[in-house]
Amino acid sequence: xxxxxxxxxxxxxxxxxxxxxxxxxxxxxxxxxxxxxxxxxxxxxxxxxxxxxxxxxxxxxxxxxxxxxxxxxxxxxxxxxxxxxxxxxxxxxxxxxxxxxxxxxxxxxxxxxxxxxxxxxxxxxxxxxxxxxxxxxxxxxxxxxxxxxxxxxxxxxxxxxxxxxxxxxxxxxxxxxxxxxxxxxxxxxxxxxxxxxxxxxxxxxxxxxxxxxxxxxxxxxxxxxxxxxxxxxxxxxxxxxxxxxxxxxxxxxxxxxxxxxxxxxxxxxxxxxxxxxxxxxxxxxxxxxxxxxxxxxxxxxxxxxxxxxxxxxxxxxxxxxxxxxxxxxxxxxxxxxxxxxxxxxxxxxxxxxxxxxxxxxxxxxxxxxxxxxxxxxxxxxxxxxxxxxxxxxxxxxxxxxxxxxxxxxxxxxxxxxxxxxxxxxxxxxxxxxxxxxxxxxxxxxxxxxxxxxxxxxxxxxxxxxxxxxxxxxxxxxxxxxxxxxxxxxxxxxxxxxxxxxxxxxxxxxxxxxxxxxxxxx
Amino acid sequence: xxxxxxxxxxxxxxxxxxxxxxxxxxxxxxxxxxxxxxxxxxxxxxxxxxxxxxxxxxxxxxxxxxxxxxxxxxxxxxxxxxxxxxxxxxxxxxxxxxxxxxxxxxxxxxxxxxxxxxxxxxxxxxxxxxxxxxxxxxxxxxxxxxxxxxxxxxxxxxxxxxxxxxxxxxxxxxxxxxxxxxxxxxxxxxxxxxxxxxxxxxxxxxxxxxxxxxxxxxxxxxxxxxxxxxxxxxxxxxxxxxxxxxxxxxxxxxxxxxxxxxxxxxxxxxxx
Numbered sequence: 004x005x006x007x008x009x010x011x012x013x014x015x016x017x018x019x020x021x022x023x024x025x026x027x028x029x030x031x032x033x034x035x036x037x038x039x040x041x042x043x044x045x046x047x048x049x050x051x052x053x054x055x056x057x058x059x060x061x062x063x064x065x066x067x068x069x070x071x072x073x074x075x076x077x078x079x080x081x082x083x084x085x086x087x088x089x090x091x092x093x094x095x096x097x098x099x100x101x102x103x104x105x106x107x108x109x110x111x112x113x114x115x116x117x118x119x120x121x122x123x124x125x126x127x128x129x130x131x132x133x134x135x136x137x138x139x140x141x142x143x144x145x146x147x148x149x150x151x152x153x154x155x156x157x158x159x160x161x162x163x164x165x166x167x168x169x170x171x172x173x174x175x176x177x178x179x180x181x182x183x184x185x186x187x188x189x190x191x192x193x194x195x196x197x198x199x200x201x202x203x204x205x206x207x208x209x210x211x212x213x214x215x216x217x218x219x220x221x222x223x224x225x226x227x228x229x230x231x232x233x234x235x236x237x238x239x240x241x242x243x244x245x246x247x248x249x250x251x252x253x254x255x256x257x258x259x260x261x262x263x264x265x266x267x268x269x270x271x272x273x274x275x276x277x278x279x280x281x282x283x284x285x286x287x288x289x290x291x292x293x294x295x296x297x298x299x300x301x302x303x304x305x306x307x308x309x310x311x312x313x314x315x316x317x318x319x320x321x322x323x324x325x326x327x328x329x330x331x332x333x334x335x336x337x338x339x340x341x342x343x344x345x346x347x348x349x350x351x352x353x354x355x356x357x358x359x360x361x362x363x364x365x366x367x368x369x370x371x372x373x374x375x376x377x378x379x380x381x382x383x384x385x386x387x388x389x390x391x392x393x394x395x396x397x398x399x400x401x402x403x404x405x406x407x408x409x410x411x412x413x414x415x416x417x418x419x420x421x422x423x424x425x426x427x428x429x430x431x432x433x434x435x436x437x438x439x440x441x442x443x444x445x446x447x448x449x450x451x452x453x454x455x456x457x458x459x460x461x462x463x464x465x466x467x468x469x470x471x472x473x474x475x476x477x478x479x480x481x482x483x484x485x486x487x488x489x490x491x492x493x494x495x496x497x498x499x500x501x502x503x504x505x506x507x508x509x510x511x512x513x514x515x516x517x518x519x520x521x522x523x524x
Numbered sequence: 525x526x527x528x529x530x531x532x533x534x535x536x537x538x539x540x541x542x543x544x545x546x547x548x549x550x551x552x553x554x555x556x557x558x559x560x561x562x563x564x565x566x567x568x569x570x571x572x573x574x575x576x577x578x579x580x581x582x583x584x585x586x587x588x589x590x591x592x593x594x595x596x597x598x599x600x601x602x603x604x605x606x607x608x609x610x611x612x613x614x615x616x617x618x619x620x621x622x623x624x625x626x627x628x629x630x631x632x633x634x635x636x637x638x639x640x641x642x643x644x645x646x647x648x649x650x651x652x653x654x655x656x657x658x659x660x661x662x663x664x665x666x667x668x669x670x671x672x673x674x675x676x677x678x679x680x681x682x683x684x685x686x687x688x689x690x691x692x693x694x695x696x697x698x699x700x701x702x703x704x705x706x707x708x709x710x711x712x713x714x715x716x717x718x719x720x721x722x723x724x725x726x727x728x729x730x731x732x733x734x735x736x737x738x739x740x741x742x743x744x745x746x747x748x749x750x751x752x753x754x755x756x757x758x759x760x761x762x763x764x765x766x767x768x769x770x771x772x773x774x775x776x777x778x779x780x781x782x783x784x785x786x787x788x789x790x791x792x793x794x795x796x
C-alpha cells in the first residue's frame with residue numbers, strides 16, 4: 004500500500020502544474036494525514052508463549068491466538084492507546100535485545116525488574132509483585148528450608164532470571180550448585196525425579212507446578228521479592244510514560260485486579276505494591292525502580308561497573324565453560340569414533356540383518372535433529388534411567404556423531420583397493436588381521452581430514468546441550484550478555500575461545516598424518 | 525562347437541601324478557551368468573617349470589590364476605596344488621586356509637600395501653602370519669629385495685617406487701612366505717625392455733631354485749625367451765600347448781595366429 008501510493012504521487016505531480024496543482028496537493032496531504040490518524044498501526048507486543056499460562060499461553064490449534072494475564076494487560080494498554088494488539092513471539096531470554104532492536108513496541112511476559120534491564124531498555128512501573136520461593140520434594144520439607152540448607156546440593160531455576168543470579172550468589176556464599184533450565188517446567192519435573200533438590204522460582208510458577216505435580220512442597224516465605232514490568236525500546240520513553248499512566252489508572256479503577264483475579268494470581272502483595280507505588284510516582288518517572296533494592300543485588304549484575312570490570316568478573320566463568328565445552332566435545336568425539344568404527348565394520352563385514360539394522364541406525368540419527376535426541380535422552384528416558392546432564396549430553400552428541408563418523412569410516416574402508424585385500428588373503432592373513440594391519444590403517448588415514456572437520460562441527464554443536472542444563476561456553480556467554488545487557492564483548496570473547504579450541508585441532512591432525520607416514524609394521 | 529572342448533590335452537607333455545608335479549587342474553569350468561569363462565581346462569605343471577598362459581583378453585588366463593590362488597570359486601573340476609585338492613564350489617576362504625601359503629601371487633598392478641615401506645610390505649606376512657621373529661623376517665626380507673635388485677629402495681613407500689621396482693617388491697612380498705608355486709599376472713605389462721630382461725633373469729633364477737612359476741602374458745617375445753612351456757587359451761579352452769619356440773613360431777590354431785598378429789600389428793594394447 005505504502006509503496007504503491009508513493010510511486011503514484013510523483014506521476015501526478017509531473018502532470019499537474021500551477022496553483023491548481025498546489026491546491027490539489029494540499030488537499031491530498033491533509034486527506035492522507037487524517038487517514039493515517041484513523042488507521043493507527045497495531046501495537047506489536049512481544050512475549051514468549053513457551054512461558055505458558057497464566058502469563059502467555061498459545062492456543063494449541065492456533066499459535067497466533069494467545070491467552071493469559073500478560074495478554075490481557077497488553078490488550079488493555081493497546082485499547083487505551085487506541086490501537087489493536089498484535090502478538091509477536093520472542094524467546095524469553097531475547098526480549099531485551101528484541102526491544103532494543105525494535106522488533107516490537109512493548110514487551111511483557113513475566114519480565115522481571117532488574118537494575119541491568121532498567122539500564123538497557125525503558126521499563127515501566129511494576130504491575131505485579133511476586134515472591135521468589137523455594138520448592139522442594141515433600142519429604143525434604145524440613146531438610147531444605149532455605150538456600151543455606153542446600154550446601155553441596157543442586158538447586159534449579161530458569162536461566163537468565165533474578166532467581167538464577169540468586170543461585171549464583173548462593174553458590175559463592177553457601178556452596179549451592181546452581182542448575183539453569185531453558186524452561187520453567189523441567190526444573191520441577193527433575194525435582195520430582197531427584198535430579199535436583201530444590202527449585203527457586205516465582206510464586207506464580209511454583210503455584211502452577213504444585214497444581215500440575217504432586218509430591219512437592221513450596222515454602223511460603225519469600226526468599227526475595229520481585230516485580231514484573233513492561234519494557235519498550237530505550238528510545239521510546241514517551242510510550243513508556245503513557246504505559247505508566249495507563250497502569251496506574253488500571254490499578255486505581257480495579258481493572259488490573261479483575262485481570263489477576265480471573266487468572267487466579269491475585270494476592271495481598273498486590274494492594275501493597277499499589278500503595279507503595281502511589282508514594283513513588285516521581286521516582287518511577289525518572290526510570291528508576293524503588294523496588295530493585297528488595298532483591299539481593301548480585302555482584303554480577305551491577306550496572307554501574309564498567310564493561311572491562313564486568314568482563315574481568317565473568318572471564319573465569321567463561322574459561323570454566325570453555326573447559327566444559329572442550330571436555331564434552333573430546334569425550335563425545337571419542338565415543339563417536341569408537342562407535343562409528345564398530346558401525347562401519349559391521350556395515351562392511353556384517354551379515355544382512357546387522358547391515359540393515361546399522362543402516363537404519365545411521366539414517367535415523369542423521370535424519371533427526373540432535374536437539375530432539377538430547378531431549379529424548381535426558382527427559383524422555385528419565386523414567387527408565389536417570390542420566391546426569393553431562394552424561395546425557397555426552398551420550399546424545401556421541402550417538403549422533405557416531406552415525407556421521409561411521410559413514411566416513413565406511414567409505415574410507417571401501418576406498419582401500421580390493422587388490423590389496425586379495426594380496427593379503429593369498430599371503431594367509433585372516434580377515435581380522437587384514438582389517439587391523441592393511442585396511443584399517445589406510446582407511447583411518449583417509450578418514451582423518453573429514454574427522455577433523457567433524458570434530459570442529461561437534462565443538463560448535465556442543466552448544467546445543469544447554470537445553471539439558473549443561474552450562475557450556477555459548478550458554479555462559481548468553482548469561483554474561485544478558486547480565487551486562489550487550490553482546491559485543493561477550494560475543495567476541497566467546498568467538499575467540501571457540502577459535503582457540505578449534506584451531507589447534509588442525510595442527511594435531513597434520514601432526515598425526517606426518518607421524519603415521521613413518522609408521523612401522 | 526565340439527572344438528570348444530579342450531582340444532589339446534595339456535598333460536601330454538607332463539608326467540601327471542608324479543611327485544614333482546606341483547599344480548594339476550582337471551576339467552576346470554566356470555560360468556558367469558550365461559557366459560562360459562572356462563570350459564573344461566586341464567593343465568599340469570612340474571616343479572621348476574615356467575608355464576606361460578597366453579590368449580586374447582577374456583580368454584580366461586587370469587581366471588585360472590585366481591582359481592588356483594583360491595580367490596574365486598569354480599563350478600566344476602578340481603585343482604591340486606602340491607598335496608592339497610581344491611574341489612569345485614568350495615568356499616574361497618576355506619580354500620585359502622587349506623592352501624596355507626603354498627601359492628604366491630603377483631598382481632598386474634602390484635597392490636602393495638600403500639601405508640608400509642617396501643621392506644615392511646615384505647615382512648608383514650612372515651611376522652604376522654608365520655609368527656617369525658622380527659629380526660629374522662627383516663634379514664630375510666632384505667635378502668629377497670637384494671636378490672631382486674631393489675634393496676636400495678627398502679625404506680621407500682610404494683607410491684615412491686617405479687613400476688618395475690614396485691613389481692619386484694611385490695615378487696619379494698609373495699616369496700617371503702616361501703610358496704613352492706608362484707603366479708604372476710601380466711608381469712611384463714609395466715616394464716621397459718631392459719627391466720623385462722631383468723625380470724626374465726629373476727624368473728629363471730627362481731625356477732632354477734626349484735620354484736614353479738605360472739604367468740599370464742601377452743608378450744610372445746618374453747614367453748619365447750623365458751618360459752619353458754606355453755598354453756594358449758581361447759574362449760576358456762586350451763587350444764594349443766607346447767614348447768614356446770615351437771608353438772609361437774608355427775602356430776596351428778587360428779586363435780594363436782590372431783594373438784601373434786594382434787601383438788605385431790598393434791602394440792598399443794600393452795599397458796605401460
